Amino acid sequence: xxxxxxxxxxxxxxxxxxxxxxxxxxxxxxxxxxxxxxxxxxxxxxxxxxxxxxxxxxxxxxxxxxxxxxxxxxxxxxxxxxxxxxxxxxxxxxxxxxxxxxxxxxxxxxxxxxxxxxxxxxxxxxxxxxxxxxxxxxxxxxxxxxxxxxxxxxxxxxxxxxxxxxxxxxxxxxxxxxxxxxxxxxxxxxxxxxxxx
Ligand SMILES: C[S@@+](CC[C@H](N)C(=O)[O-])C[C@H]1O[C@@H](n2cnc3c(N)ncnc32)[C@H](O)[C@@H]1O
Numbered sequence: 001x002x003x004x005x006x007x008x009x010x011x012x013x014x015x016x017x018x019x020x021x022x023x024x025x026x027x028x029x030x031x032x033x034x035x036x037x038x039x040x041x042x043x044x045x046x047x048x049x050x051x052x053x054x055x056x057x058x059x060x061x062x063x064x065x066x067x068x069x070x071x072x073x074x075x076x077x078x079x080x081x082x083x084x085x086x087x088x089x090x091x092x093x094x095x096x097x098x099x100x101x102x103x104x105x106x107x108x109x110x111x112x113x114x115x116x117x118x119x120x121x122x123x124x125x126x127x128x129x130x131x132x133x134x135x136x137x138x139x140x141x142x143x144x145x146x147x148x149x150x151x152x153x154x155x156x157x158x159x160x161x162x163x164x165x166x167x168x169x170x171x172x173x174x175x176x177x178x179x180x181x182x183x184x185x186x187x188x189x190x191x192x193x194x195x196x197x
Contacts (some may be wrong), residue, residue, distance in 0.1 A: 008180050009100065011170060012136045012173060013039050015184065016096055019134050020044055024095040027128075028041065028052040029121055030081035033105065034063030036098050041072040044095075050076045051090055053083045056111055059104055083121035086128065093130035099137040100147055115149045119156060126165075135185040142178030157183060164188055 005011040013036075020026065022045040028037045031054040054060050062079045067073045079089055083099070091131045099122065103112040125135055139148040139153060157167050165188060171181035 004138065007037070008172070008182050009139060009168065012098070012102070012138060012182050012184075013019065015133060016040075017043055020096055023047040024135065025092060027050075027086065027090060027094055027125065028047045028097070029086065029097060029099045031063040031078065032055065032057075032059050032100060034066035036100055037063050037076060038066045038070055038072065040096075041067060041070070041076055042099065042183065042188075044075065044077050046072070048075050051079060051086075052076055053079045053081060053086065055080070055082050056104060068114040076172040078194065081094045084124070088119055089125045090128060092128075093133070094125070094128045095128065095130060095133050097133075097135045097194045097195070099125075099135070101138060101149060102140040102143070109162060112145050113142070113149060113151045113179050114145065118149055119152055122153065122191075126185065128189045129185075130188060135187075137183045137185075138180055140178075140180050142176075147180055152181065157185070160185075164191075 005014055020043045024044045025048065026040050026044055028050060029042055031037050031052040037050060037052040052063055064078060067076055099117060103109045103111040120156055129135060139150045141150040166186040168184045172179055
């Protein structure tokens with residue numbers, strides 16, 4: 001059987017599906033066209049809770065449609081706000097948080113995630129994660145804003161202590177250096193490790 005995903009997004013889904021269970025509480029910090037939100041809704045089920053953020057109406061519209069088609073609207077709260085404000089919407093521990101950076105495929109390429117707000121959102125999300133919670137980030141270095149964003153996230157990741165977080169990088173070794181790749185953070189403690197911005 002061929003179980004090795006051909007695509008980094010599918011790979012992240014397969015990794016998270018081993019970690020998550022029915023009833024878990026999770027956030028999708030970049031809802032986009034709703035692929036990740038739908039995956040999370042299918043995985044945590046109707047007894048779970050999903051918060052999905054995007055700054056574009058069109059993204060939340062597309063996500064809402066995907067969820068309705070699948071009959072999974074109920075456990076999802078769609079939030080038209082930047083993920084950097086995640087702490088204004090969620091005040092409970094999370095089992096997983098997903099980020100898929102960049103711009104909406106087939107959308108406005110200028111409306112892309114930005115280094116400063118992404119870093120704030122990742123720091124706040126790590127603070128919200130429960131012990132053993134997972135935060136996934138899919139990164140794209142192939143456009144100018146993405147290149148700077150990757151460098152800043154790599155620098156931040158490298159600054160975190162081994163005893164506080166396991167952080168793994170997954171990438172295809174035989175694809176261009178600009179191919180999307182993933183960072184996976186596993187929080188090892190319930191303590192707040194640093195002050196979020
Ligand atoms: C690559 S797409 C996400 C794809 C999506 N996860 C999916 O499964 O279809 C990136 C999304 O991030 C959104 N975005 C950009 N800046 C944001 C911010 N500060 N907060 C929340 N979403 C943001 C964009 O509007 C875009 O829809």
